[in-house]
Amino acid sequence: MFNALTKSFAGAVALAVVASVASADNWRGWNIHVDGYPNTVAMDKFAELIAVKTDGEYTLQMFHGGTLGSQPDAVEQVRAGALEIGNFNLGPIGPIVPAANVVSLPFIFKDVPHMFRVLNGEAGATIAAGMAEKGLQPLAWYDAGARSFYNGDKPINTPADVEGMKVRVMNNELFTGMIAELGGNPSPMAFAEVYQALKTGVVDGAENNWPSYESTGHFEVAGYYSLSQHLIIPECICMNIGTFNSLSPEMKTAVLEAAQESALYQRDLWNKREAASRAAVEAAGVVVNEIADKAPFQAAMAPVYEAYFETNPDLRALVELIQATE
Numbered sequence: 552m553f554n555a556l557t558k559s560f561a562g563a564v565a566l567a568v569v570a571s572v573a574s575a576d577n578w579r580g581w582n583i584h585v586d587g588y589p590n591t592v593a594m595d596k597f598a599e600l601i602a603v604k605t606d607g608e609y610t611l612q613m614f615h616g617g618t619l620g621s622q623p624d625a626v627e628q629v630r631a632g633a634l635e636i637g638n639f640n641l642g643p644i645g646p647i648v649p650a651a652n653v654v655s656l657p658f659i660f661k662d663v664p665h666m667f668r669v670l671n672g673e674a675g676a677t678i679a680a681g682m683a684e685k686g687l688q689p690l691a692w693y694d695a696g697a698r699s700f701y702n703g704d705k706p707i708n709t710p711a712d713v714e715g716m717k718v719r720v721m722n723n724e725l726f727t728g729m730i731a732e733l734g735g736n737p738s739p740m741a742f743a744e745v746y747q748a749l750k751t752g753v754v755d756g757a758e759n760n761w762p763s764y765e766s767t768g769h770f771e772v773a774g775y776y777s778l779s780q781h782l783i784i785p786e787c788i789c790m791n792i793g794t795f796n797s798l799s800p801e802m803k804t805a806v807l808e809a810a811q812e813s814a815l816y817q818r819d820l821w822n823k824r825e826a827a828s829r830a831a832v833e834a835a836g837v838v839v840n841e842i843a844d845k846a847p848f849q850a851a852m853a854p855v856y857e858a859y860f861e862t863n864p865d866l867r868a869l870v871e872l873i874q875a876t877e
Contacts (some may be wrong), residue, residue, distance in 0.1 A: 576795070577610050580636035582626040583617040589824050590786065591615050593817030594638050597788065600809035605802055611636060628796055630686035632791045639687075640695060640786045642721070650681030653870055654858065656731040658849045660783040665876070670785060682787075690788040690810035693759040694821040697780035700762060701714050702756030703749065706840040707777035710734060719745050719757040728855040729781065733848070742767075749773050749803045757781070765828035776832070779848060786830060788813065791792045829871055 561742075562711040580598065584590045587603060591613075619625060619634070622643050628634040645755055653659060660666040667674055668691045679689045685755040700707050700718070707713060714734035722739040730737035738754045748754045749772040756773060758781070788810045798806065817877030842848070860867050 558587065576608060577612060578635035579619075580611050580613045580638070581617075581619050581629070581634055582613060582615045582638040583622055583625075584638075585616050589817050589820035590638055592820055593636055593693070593787070593813050596816050597809055600812055601806060604733065604805035604809050609806075610773045626687070626789075627860060628790050629789055632793055635791050635794045637789050638693065639789050642723070642784050644687065644787075646677075646684065648681045648685050648687070650678045650865060650869060651726075651815035652782050652863075653678070653866060653873065655723065655725050655782070656870065657725065657781045657852050657868070658845065658853060659873055661781060663694060663783055666785060667692065667694075667877050669873050672876060674869060674876060677869055677872075680787070683792050686785075686792045687789045688792045690790055690795075693786040693788065693814055694818045695784055696760035696762065696782075696821065696825055698758045698760050698778060698782040699757045699779045700756055700781070701769065701773045701776045703773045703775065704755065706775050706838060707779065708727035708840065708860060710847050711776075716755045717753075719748060719754045725855060728858065729852065732851045732854055733758050745769065746772065754853070761825045761832075763830040765832050770832040770835060770837050774837050776837055778839070778841050779845065781848065800827055822825075 552712045578601075580594060580644065582591055582594050586608055594613050594615070598613050601611045607752065616626075620628070622639060623631055625634060625637050625642060626639055626647065629637040629639075638857055641651050641654050645655050654666075659670070670678070675692075698711070700822060701715065702718075703714065713730070716735045717738050718730045718735045719738050719740055727737035738748075740748060740754075745754070745757050746768060749757060749769060757769065758779075759767075759769070764776065790806070795806070829839070856870070860870075
């Protein structure tokens with residue numbers, strides 16, 4: 552608790568210092584990812600494009616690696632206007648914006664292209680409107696890949712293969728419910744602890760995307776990767792709604808165009824990074840298996856969805872709209 556408070560305080564101090572020296576037309580942006588990561592490169596590109604497309608009327612200074620605080624802190628700072636821009640995963644936004652939380656439902660998307668079709672359609676507009684009501688204006692959607700299961704014992708092809716398995720998940724009732732309904736034992740823990748937990752058998756498996764599986768070395772201690780693609784959670788370039796609304800129509804168009812170009816660039820970088828990560832772990836001997844029929848996994852999620860609808864009955868129509876999107 553002390554460390555968390557210290558980090559939060561340090562982030563707030565850093566934000567205050569930055570805010571004190573920033574000019575009115577010099578925006579500040581937050582990003583959790585490290586140098587060289589697709590999102591980091593793309594957000595720097597976004598900053599360049601803003602300067603070009605607004606003829607220097609607005610500039611964006613990016614702060615990467617979470618240097619201005621944690622993601623939940625940064626979300627609140629953008630909502631409050633202490634920061635103008637943030638590159639956020641929709642996972643932490645879900646508790647604030649109920650409509651955005653639907654993307655965290657297991658198997659809500661068929662695949663990554665389906666996710667983008669949803670976000671570019673009526674359902675995406677509903678999610679964006681819900682975010683705007685809470686102070687966050689989505690400018691564009693980034694790819695964060697699909698999360699799949701991995702473990703050190705066997706391929707996972709059916710829900711029965713998960714039975715009795717201790718699986719590390721993020722601390723979210725939707726994710727713990729997913730593992731429980733598959734017959735496994737959900738084990739929430741900090742991401743930094745997962746490698747050792749896999750190595751020592753504290754957990755049998757975990758789940759994540761290709762770059763995370765490869766860059767953390769998890770493939771060294773969990774050599775079976777099964778393409779369940781059970782969670783496909785997008786990221787956004789989000790802007791403080793007041794800042795966005797204060798722009799002239801011409802400047803809004805310029806910023807949106809910059810964001811969209813940045814998103815296309817990020818998705819290309821992400822695809823290349825995913826391919827490189829997959830090639831690296833396969834070269835190291837990882838066994839990768841496609842799951843021929845995901846329907847049994849999806850059917851097993853019915854209780855998770857019903858529990859979600861019990862507390863969010865007004866979002867059933869949005870979920871059905873997403874599922875009906877081709």
